[in-house]
Amino acid sequence: xxxxxxxxxxxxxxxxxxxxxxxxxxxxxxxxxxxxxxxxxxxxxxxxxxxxxxxxxxxxxxxxxxxxxxxxxxxxxxxxxxxxxxxxxxxxxxxxxxxxxxxxxxxxxxxxxxxxxxxxxxxxxxxxxxxxxxxxxxxxxxxxxxxxxxxxxxxxxxxxxxxxxxxxxxxxxxxxxxxxxxxxxxxxxxxxxxxxxxxxxxxxxxxxxxxxxxxxxxxxxxxxxxxxxxxxxxxxxxxxxxxxxxxxxxxxxxxxxxxxxxxxxxxxxxxxxxxxxxxxxxxxxxxxxxxxxxxxxxxxxxxxxxxxxxxxx
Amino acid sequence: xxxxxxxxxxxxxxxxxxxxxxxxxxxxxxxxxxxxxxxxxxxxxxxxxxxxxxxxxxxxxxxxxxxxxxxxxxxxxxxxxxxxxxxxxxxxxxxxxxxxxxxxxxxxxxxxxxxxxxxxxxxxxxxxxxxxxxxxxxxxxxxxxxxxxxxxxxxxxxxxxxxxxxxxxxxxxxxxxxxxxxxxxxxxxxxxxxxxxxxxxxxxxxxxxxxxxxxxxxxxxxxxxxxxxxxxxxxxxxxxxxxxxxxxxxxxxxxxxxxxxxx
Numbered sequence: 001x002x003x004x005x006x007x008x009x010x011x012x013x014x015x016x017x018x019x020x021x022x023x024x025x026x027x028x029x030x031x032x033x034x035x036x037x038x039x040x041x042x043x044x045x046x047x048x049x050x051x052x053x054x055x056x057x058x059x060x061x062x063x064x065x066x067x068x069x070x071x072x073x074x075x076x077x078x079x080x081x082x083x084x085x086x087x088x089x090x091x092x093x094x095x096x097x098x099x100x101x102x103x104x105x106x107x108x109x110x111x112x113x114x115x116x117x118x119x120x121x122x123x124x125x126x127x128x129x130x131x132x133x134x135x136x137x138x139x140x141x142x143x144x145x146x147x148x149x150x151x152x153x154x155x156x157x158x159x160x161x162x163x164x165x166x167x168x169x170x171x172x173x174x175x176x177x178x179x180x181x182x183x184x185x186x187x188x189x190x191x192x193x194x195x196x197x198x199x200x201x202x203x204x205x206x207x208x209x210x211x212x213x214x215x216x217x218x219x220x221x222x223x224x225x226x227x228x229x230x231x232x233x234x235x236x237x238x239x240x241x242x243x244x245x246x247x248x249x250x251x252x253x254x255x256x257x258x259x260x261x262x263x264x265x266x267x268x269x270x271x272x273x274x275x276x277x278x279x280x281x282x283x284x285x286x287x288x289x290x291x292x293x294x295x296x297x298x299x300x301x302x303x304x305x306x307x308x309x310x311x312x313x
Numbered sequence: 314x315x316x317x318x319x320x321x322x323x324x325x326x327x328x329x330x331x332x333x334x335x336x337x338x339x340x341x342x343x344x345x346x347x348x349x350x351x352x353x354x355x356x357x358x359x360x361x362x363x364x365x366x367x368x369x370x371x372x373x374x375x376x377x378x379x380x381x382x383x384x385x386x387x388x389x390x391x392x393x394x395x396x397x398x399x400x401x402x403x404x405x406x407x408x409x410x411x412x413x414x415x416x417x418x419x420x421x422x423x424x425x426x427x428x429x430x431x432x433x434x435x436x437x438x439x440x441x442x443x444x445x446x447x448x449x450x451x452x453x454x455x456x457x458x459x460x461x462x463x464x465x466x467x468x469x470x471x472x473x474x475x476x477x478x479x480x481x482x483x484x485x486x487x488x489x490x491x492x493x494x495x496x497x498x499x500x501x502x503x504x505x506x507x508x509x510x511x512x513x514x515x516x517x518x519x520x521x522x523x524x525x526x527x528x529x530x531x532x533x534x535x536x537x538x539x540x541x542x543x544x545x546x547x548x549x550x551x552x553x554x555x556x557x558x559x560x561x562x563x564x565x566x567x568x569x570x571x572x573x574x575x576x
Contacts, residue, residue, distance in 0.1 A: 004362030006499070008536035009543055013362040013499040061554050068562025069569075114402045236555050243551025247543050251554045252535075258558060262565035299400045305461040305468075307391045307407060 009250035010054045016256060018048060023260020027066070028268040029284060030261065037261065038063050039127070042200060043120055043291045045253075052116050053107065054250050056200060057242035060235045061254035066261055067232040074225030081176035081222050085229040087186035088193075088208070092234035095194020100241040103198060107246070114299075119199050121296045123207070128288030135281035142278070161215075177218040177226070186216060190230065197231075198238050347371055347524055348380075348510040354529045355497060357536055363470075363499040366528070368419070370491050372512045374484035377421045378491050379435045379511040382528070384414030384471075385504055386443075391462070393450060405449030409462060414502060415471045416440055417495050419478035425513070426476040434523075435511060437463055437474065470498035503532050 004013040022044050030037035038059050045055035074080050106112040168182035193208050208230065212223040243249045351367040368380050388410045395404035418435055420426045426436055433439060441463065446455050466472035479493035509525040532540055542550045 004360060004499070006357060006359060006361040006536050008532065008540040011500060011502065013360075061558055064555055064558035065562035065565070068559045069566035072563060072566040118400075236559075239555050239558075240548065240551035243543065243554060244547040247547060249543070249551060249554050251539055251543075251550070251557065254554065255557065255561070258561055262562065262569075266565075266569040299402075301401075303394055303401055305465050306394050307458060307461050307465060308394060308403065309389075309391060309465075 005252060005256065007050070007054075007250045007253050009058075009248060010050050010253060012049065014048060014050065014253075019253065019256040020260040022048065023062070023257035024264035025260075027261030027264025028271075029287070030066070030265050030268060037066060037265075039120070039123065039200065040288070040291060041257065041261070042116075043124075043295060045257075047294070050250075050253065051248075053103070053112055053246060053248045054253070056103075056116060057239070057246065057248035058250045058253040058257070060197070060238040060242065061249050061251070062257040062261060063235045064232060064239060065254075065258035066265065067228045067235060069262055069265075070228040071225065071232050074228060077225070079221050079225030080229050081174055081218070081226045082229070084174045084177055084186055084216070084218070085226045087183045088190035088226070088230040089233045091187040091190020091192075092194040092197070092230055093237050094187075095191035095196075096198050096234050096237045097194075097241060098191070099195040099198020100238065100245055102195065104245055116199060117295050117299060119196065121292055121299070123196070123200065124288050124292035124295070128285050128292055131281055132285035132289065135278045135285060139278045139282075174218075177216070177222050179217055181216065189215065190234075194234055194238075197234050198241070347512075348508070348526055350508050350526060350528060353526065354531065355501070357501070357503065357530065357532045358534045359536060361499060361536070363501075364497045365494040366497050366508075368479065368491075368493045368495060368508070368510075370510050371488050372491060372510075373514070374487050374489050375515045377425060377513045377515070378479055379421075379425060379513065380419050380479060380493065380495065381435055381507075381509045381511070382415060382417040382495060382497075383507045383509065384416070384502075385506075386411050386413050388412070391465075393454075393458070407446060407448040407450050407458065409459075410445040410447070411443040412462075413440065414504065415498075415506060416466070417473045417475070417497075419475040419493055419495055421477070421479045421481055421491055423476035426474050434521075437472075440472075469500055471500060473498075497530075501530055503530050505529055 003016050005016045005019070006013045022041065026037055026041045026044065029040065041062065042052075042055050042059045045059065046052050050058075071080065103112055103115075106115050165181055165185060168184050170182050170184065171180055172183060173180050189208075189211050193211070196207060208227045209223055212218045212227060213220065218226070239249055347370050349369040351369070352364075355364055355366075366382070370378060370380075372378050388408055389412050391407045391409060392403035393405045393407050394401055396402075397404065416437075418426060425433075441459050444459050444462070446458060450458055463472060473496070475493075475495065478495065479491045482490040482492065506528045507525045508528050509523055511521055511523045513521050531537075539550075542553070
């Protein structure tokens, strides 16, 4: 029996162990660091020969499984703020729908691949760069024993931002998160993350988590559970919309990936407690930056061929 | 005298008829065996990763052969790349017509396929002559574009040139058998393909002959069900994909107790 599996929507076959391994590695990193997954999976699939639009849409489908598993676990621990999650979700659905139509328009113009790649380059550069610098600083601080903490100018910035947040209408209390804010804020933020989710085929958690921590000022333990809850529904919406509009969700591809990623994530969680966080963060940041450099190179280096298929092959 | 002439004429006529019938049967027999492909239907199933197509034919001892697998011609929409703001991106739409979806060609003698500019009815040169280009493309770009188009098809494994891939056997009764296996790529699309044998006569007095057979490529089993569902019932397909993902997520969460990693 062949080890290759035919992907009917991608229109090609791919090695089953390669897919399972990709899912496992990305899931392992996801479990290890508590961030990412989708933002690494889609570029790796593109490198493995899956058409970009199929890779992005199928990855959304795969994230539905991973976030179901995570939300379920966090819900049992009481770490999901459903009220905040629903506000983010409303925004996510609006953003996801807009994103799917945006991809359709871009595909008809032939720019879908370019937009997916450039969005990746920018997001990976920001996240990889930030993580690399942050973990390097953290390691230096440890080596110089006690680094003096900067009181910094952050409180002024936060207070200005807080004033803006407080000026928004319809202020309401989010009990689980322990904050008071206008629902408009998470709806707007959810919309932006939803657009990125549809374009990049990611759950948006690696953008949503810092947004919830720094912009919504939610406690970390509630952030992860609520983010996963929101991501689950955003990705359900993106998967169904992509299936209806673009026919790019490859169920076979998604299924093998989700088997690998959910198993890999469990091992990642177990290993993470035994290793030094900063060293691992630097490793992840390096992987993220390498993926970013590879994608950037494809935009800068003169291509071998001056033509390509329309619609992202 | 008249009777003997009559008998002789009858004998000659019978002889001619016999020779005609024998030759006729012989020709039918050769025609029947000239090109055999195995299998003549390719099925794309769950574990399909491409397939080898066995080619067998009987040709005159002095002749050479070319075998082509040709997909149906269609129009393809492509994007021309160009540099904008230092970055490579798609800058214009190009329509290419008369393009076979698949083109694989193999020969008995390598030199039959090694001269890309040879004015023959097979090979890339023949394909390029049939390709029409329109859209946002300048006249002076067309040749380079067509060449790149062939390279693009080669990159996706749907265009291939295989010089000397067909092997000759010992000739008997003025005929020889040719055998070869041609690789069918995993990216082949369902449809009807033509497998053609061109017999190239070495002497100028005889014309080359061409004989074609159809080969079907069909999706079967799970890929067929999923593709039909995805293209004809997109909403249902999306809902099923989501339900499978949710159930698997719950199952994994339950099995490992701790749930998946964060995002």
